[in-house]
Amino acid sequence: MTAPLKTRREKVEDRERAILAAARDVFIQHGFDGARVAEIGRRAGIAEGTVYLYYRTKSDLMEGVLGAFWADLTDGARDVINSFSDPGVQLEQFAVFHLQKLIEHYTFLDLAAKLRRWRDRKPARRVDIRRYALLFDEIFQRCIDQGIARRDAPIWVTRDLFFGALEYSSRTILQGEARSQSDVTANVVGLLIDRDGRI
Amino acid sequence: MTAPLKTRREKVEDRERAILAAARDVFIQHGFDGARVAEIGRRAGIAEGTVYLYYRTKSDLMEGVLGAFWADLTDGARDVINSFSDPGVQLEQFAVFHLQKLIEHYTFLDLAAKLRRWRDRKPARRVDIRRYALLFDEIFQRCIDQGIARRDAPIWVTRDLFFGALEYSSRTILQGEARSQSDVTANVVGLLIDRDGRI
Amino acid sequence: MTAPLKTRREKVEDRERAILAAARDVFIQHGFDGARVAEIGRRAGIAEGTVYLYYRTKSDLMEGVLGAFWADLTDGARDVINSFSDPGVQLEQFAVFHLQKLIEHYTFLDLAAKLRRWRDRKPARRVDIRRYALLFDEIFQRCIDQGIARRDAPIWVTRDLFFGALEYSSRTILQGEARSQSDVTANVVGLLIDRDGRI
Amino acid sequence: MTAPLKTRREKVEDRERAILAAARDVFIQHGFDGARVAEIGRRAGIAEGTVYLYYRTKSDLMEGVLGAFWADLTDGARDVINSFSDPGVQLEQFAVFHLQKLIEHYTFLDLAAKLRRWRDRKPARRVDIRRYALLFDEIFQRCIDQGIARRDAPIWVTRDLFFGALEYSSRTILQGEARSQSDVTANVVGLLIDRDGRI
DNA sequence: TATGAATGAGGGTTCATTCAT
DNA sequence: GATGAATGAACCCTCATTCAT
Numbered sequence: 001m002t003a004p005l006k007t008r009r010e011k012v013e014d015r016e017r018a019i020l021a022a023a024r025d026v027f028i029q030h031g032f033d034g035a036r037v038a039e040i041g042r043r044a045g046i047a048e049g050t051v052y053l054y055y056r057t058k059s060d061l062m063e064g065v066l067g068a069f070w071a072d073l074t075d076g077a078r079d080v081i082n083s084f085s086d087p088g089v090q091l092e093q094f095a096v097f098h099l100q101k102l103i104e105h106y107t108f109l110d111l112a113a114k115l116r117r118w119r120d121r122k123p124a125r126r127v128d129i130r131r132y133a134l135l136f137d138e139i140f141q142r143c144i145d146q147g148i149a150r151r152d153a154p155i156w157v158t159r160d161l162f163f164g165a166l167e168y169s170s171r172t173i174l175q176g177e178a179r180s181q182s183d184v185t186a187n188v189v190g191l192l193i194d195r196d197g198r199i
Numbered sequence: 200m201t202a203p204l205k206t207r208r209e210k211v212e213d214r215e216r217a218i219l220a221a222a223r224d225v226f227i228q229h230g231f232d233g234a235r236v237a238e239i240g241r242r243a244g245i246a247e248g249t250v251y252l253y254y255r256t257k258s259d260l261m262e263g264v265l266g267a268f269w270a271d272l273t274d275g276a277r278d279v280i281n282s283f284s285d286p287g288v289q290l291e292q293f294a295v296f297h298l299q300k301l302i303e304h305y306t307f308l309d310l311a312a313k314l315r316r317w318r319d320r321k322p323a324r325r326v327d328i329r330r331y332a333l334l335f336d337e338i339f340q341r342c343i344d345q346g347i348a349r350r351d352a353p354i355w356v357t358r359d360l361f362f363g364a365l366e367y368s369s370r371t372i373l374q375g376e377a378r379s380q381s382d383v384t385a386n387v388v389g390l391l392i393d394r395d396g397r398i
Numbered sequence: 399m400t401a402p403l404k405t406r407r408e409k410v411e412d413r414e415r416a417i418l419a420a421a422r423d424v425f426i427q428h429g430f431d432g433a434r435v436a437e438i439g440r441r442a443g444i445a446e447g448t449v450y451l452y453y454r455t456k457s458d459l460m461e462g463v464l465g466a467f468w469a470d471l472t473d474g475a476r477d478v479i480n481s482f483s484d485p486g487v488q489l490e491q492f493a494v495f496h497l498q499k500l501i502e503h504y505t506f507l508d509l510a511a512k513l514r515r516w517r518d519r520k521p522a523r524r525v526d527i528r529r530y531a532l533l534f535d536e537i538f539q540r541c542i543d544q545g546i547a548r549r550d551a552p553i554w555v556t557r558d559l560f561f562g563a564l565e566y567s568s569r570t571i572l573q574g575e576a577r578s579q580s581d582v583t584a585n586v587v588g589l590l591i592d593r594d595g596r597i
Numbered sequence: 598m599t600a601p602l603k604t605r606r607e608k609v610e611d612r613e614r615a616i617l618a619a620a621r622d623v624f625i626q627h628g629f630d631g632a633r634v635a636e637i638g639r640r641a642g643i644a645e646g647t648v649y650l651y652y653r654t655k656s657d658l659m660e661g662v663l664g665a666f667w668a669d670l671t672d673g674a675r676d677v678i679n680s681f682s683d684p685g686v687q688l689e690q691f692a693v694f695h696l697q698k699l700i701e702h703y704t705f706l707d708l709a710a711k712l713r714r715w716r717d718r719k720p721a722r723r724v725d726i727r728r729y730a731l732l733f734d735e736i737f738q739r740c741i742d743q744g745i746a747r748r749d750a751p752i753w754v755t756r757d758l759f760f761g762a763l764e765y766s767s768r769t770i771l772q773g774e775a776r777s778q779s780d781v782t783a784n785v786v787g788l789l790i791d792r793d794g795r796i
Numbered sequence: 797t798a799t800g801a802a803t804g805a806g807g808g809t810t811c812a813t814t815c816a817t
Numbered sequence: 818g819a820t821g822a823a824t825g826a827a828c829c830c831t832c833a834t835t836c837a838t
Contacts, residue, residue: 046823049824049825172359188360410801435829550787555785558781559765562764563754589750644819644820646815646822
C-alpha cells in the first residue's frame with residue numbers, strides 16, 4: 001500500500017482554493033450581482049451544488065474571496081518590503097507593488113470597496129484592509145526616523161495621498177492614458193520623501 | 200385660446216428631468232443591478248412602461264443619468280471657481296467642492312466608474328469626466344503662471360494626486376474616521392501649491 | 399363604438415377565477431409541496447409570472463383557493479337546504495350533499511386540513527370552515543325544536559358524529575369498498591334523528 | 598473467543614429500528630416533502646448514505662415507517678383489549694386508546710392517509726390498516742353476541758361511526774376546543790351500545 | 797403618447813440520490 | 818458495510834421589457 005497522492009485534507013484544500021480562484025475571476029468579470037454561481041462551479045471544475053458545501057451563500061463566497069485576496073496581497077507586499085532594507089527603497093517598491101496590483105485587480109478591489117457600502121457587511125473584513133494599510137505606516141515611520149520623510153503633513157494625510165494617488169493613477173492608466181508605472185511611483189514617492197540627501 | 204402654460208416640448212423636458220432625477224436616486228440607493236425600473240417610474244410619477252418611451256433600456260437610462268450628473272457637477276464647480284479670482288483660493292475651493300460632492304455622491308460616482316468597466320459601454324461618456332478634470336488643469340496652470348505651484352512634478356501627477364487624495368480621503372471619511380473636510384483639503388492643496396509667499 | 403365584450407374588471411375577475419381553478423386542480427393532484435406554480439399558470443392559460451400579479455406567493459394562492467372553496471361549498475349547501483322545508487329532510491339532504499362533496503373533493507379537503515396544522519397559517523381561514531359547520535347546527539336545532547332529534551347527546555357530539563362518520567365513510571367508499579352513498583347517509587342520519595313518528 | 602455482545606443480525610435490526618424511529622419522528626414533524634433524509638440519518642446516528650442501504654428511496658422509507666406504525670398500534674390496542682373481559686368495557690377502552698393515539702399521532706396518521714392517495718402506492722399497506730380495523734369488528738361482534746349492541750345499523754356503519762367520530766373529535770380537540778377525551782369516548786360508545794341493562 | 801398588465805427567461809438554493817474511498 | 822462529499826435537477830420568485838388598449 002502506498003500513501004495516496006493527495007490526502008483527503010489536501011484535496012479539500014485544493015478544491016477550496018479552486019472555488020475561491022474561480023469565484024474571484026467570475027466576480028471580477030461580472031461583478032457581484034452579475035456573477036452566476038453555476039459559472040463559478042464550472043470554472044472550479046465542480047458541480048454547482050458543491051459550491052454550497054464550501055460556502056453557505058453567494059455572499060459568503062464573496063467574503064471568502066475578499067479575505068483570501070487581502071491576505072495574499074499583504075503577504076506579497078511584505079515579501080517585497082522585506083527584500084530591501086532602506087526605508088526609502090521599501091516605500092518605492094511598495095508603491096510599485098501596490099500600483100501593479102491595482103492595475104491587475106482594479107475591478108476586484110473596486111468591487112470589494114463597493115460591497116462594503118452596499119451590502120450589510122459585518123465590518124470584519126475591514127481588518128484585512130487595515131492590516132494592509134498599516135504596512136505603509138510601518139515603512140513611513142522608518143522614513144521619518146531616518147529623516148527622509150516630508151514632515152509638513154500628518155501621517156494620515158500622507159497615507160491618503162499615497163494610496164489615493166496610486167489608485168487614481170491606476171485608473172487613468174487603465175483608461176489607456178500613456179503613462180509609465182515607474183513614472184507614477186517615482187513621482188508619488190518623490191512627493192512624500194526626499195532621498196536626495198542620502199542615496 | 201390662450202397659450203398653454205407649458206408647451207408640449209416643455210412637458211417632455213420636465214418629464215425627462217423627472218425620470219433622470221428619479222433614476223439617479225434609485226441607482227444611488229440600490230446600485231445598477233439592484234435598481235428597479237418600476238421604482239424609478241413610480242418616483243418619477245409615471246408608469247413603468249413610460250420610462251421606455253424615453254430610454255430604450257435600463258442601461259441607456261444609466262447613461263443619461265451619468266451625462267446629466269457630470270454636466271451638473273461641472274457647472275457647479277465652475278460657479279464656485281468663478282466666485283474667486285485668486286488661483287490658490289480657486290484651487291482650495293475646488294477641492295472643497297469636489298470633496299463635498301464625493302462625500303455626497305460617493306456611491307454614485309463609484310457606481311459610474313464601475314459601469315465604465317463592467318458594461319460594454321461606448322466610451323462616449325468619457326468626455327464628460329475629462330471636461331470636469333480639465334477644470335483642475337485650468338486652475339493649476341494659473342497657479343503655475345503665478346509661481347505658486349510646486350514645479351517638481353508634471354501636471355498629470357499633480358492632477359492624479361489632487362483627485363486621488365480627495366477621493367481616497369472621502370472614502371476614509373465615509374468610513375467614519377474622524378477627519379474634518381477642511382483639514383483634508385487644506386493639507387492636500389498645501390502639498391500642491393505654496394501660497395505663503397503670496398497670501 | 400360598441401361596448402367591449404368584457405370590461406377590464408370582468409377580464410381580471412375571469413382570470414382570477416381561472417387561476418384559482420387551476421391552482422385548486424393542481425394542489426389536489428400534487429399536494430401543496432408537489433404543486434408547481436408553472437403548471438398552475440399553464441393550466442390557467444397565463445404565464446407563470448402572471449400568477450404572482452394576483453397572489454404574492456404560492457402560500458397566498460393556497461389561501462385563496464381554500465377561501466373560494468369553502469365559500470362555494472357553503473353556498474351550495476345552503477341552496478340544497480333551502481330546497482326543503484322539513485328539518486329531517488334538510489338534514490338528510492345536507493348529509494347527501496356533504497358526502498358527495500367529500501367524495502368529490504376528498505384530497506382537497508384533506509389537504510386543506512393538513513395545511514392548517516403544518517403551516518403557520520393565520521387562523522383566519524378557520525372562519526370559513528366554522529361557517530359551514532354551523533349549517534348543521536341550524537338544521538339540527540330545528541330538528542330539536544320539532545322533537546325529532548335524539549336528545550341523549552349534546553349537539554357538539556352529534557355534530558362530530560355527523561361530520562366524522564360521513565368523512566370516514568367517504569374514505570372507505572373511496573377506498574373501493576362497495577357501499578352506497580344513500581345507505582351511508584340514511585344510516586348516519588337515522589342514528590341522529592327519529593323521523594318515524596312524523597314521516 | 599467469547600460470543601459478541603450483539604450478533605451482526607442484531608446490529609442490523611437495531612439500526613433498522615433506529616432508522617424507522619428517526620424517520621417517523623421527522624415525517625411527523627415536517628411531513629413527507631418537508632422531511633430531509635439527512636436529518637433522518639443524523640437522528641438515527643448514521644450517515645446520510647447509510648439510510649439508502651436499508652431503504653431504496655425516501656418513499657420506501659415512508660412505507661416502512663407506516664408498516665411499523667400500524668403494527669405497533671395493533672399490538673398496543675390488543676394489549677389494552679386483552680386487559681378486560683367485558684366487551685362493553687373493551688369497546689370503551691379501545692375507544693380511549695384510539696382517541697389517545699389519534700391525538701398523539703394525528704399528523705402522522707393523517708400523513709399516512711394522504712400518502713395512500715397522492716403517491717403511486719402499491720395498496721400493500723392497506724392490509725395493516727384493515728388488521729387494525731378488524732379489532733373493532735371482533736369486539737363489536739362480542740357486544741352483539743351479548744345483546745348490548747345497537748342492532749339498527751349494519752356493522753360497517755357502526756365501524757365508520759366509531760372511527761369517524763373519534764377521528765373527527767380528535768381534530769376538534771386538537772384545534773383547542775375544550776372537550777374532555779373521556780366525554781367523547783363515553784358519548785360515542787354510548788351511541789353504539791347499551792350497557793345499562795348489564796353494568 | 798401613456799399605461800400597466802403580461803410575459804418568461806434567469807438564478808440562487810435545496811436535497812434526494814449516487815459513488816469513490 | 819459505512820461514509821459523507823459530490824452531484825445536478827428542480828422550483829419559486831423577480832423584474833426588464835413588451836404590447837394591447
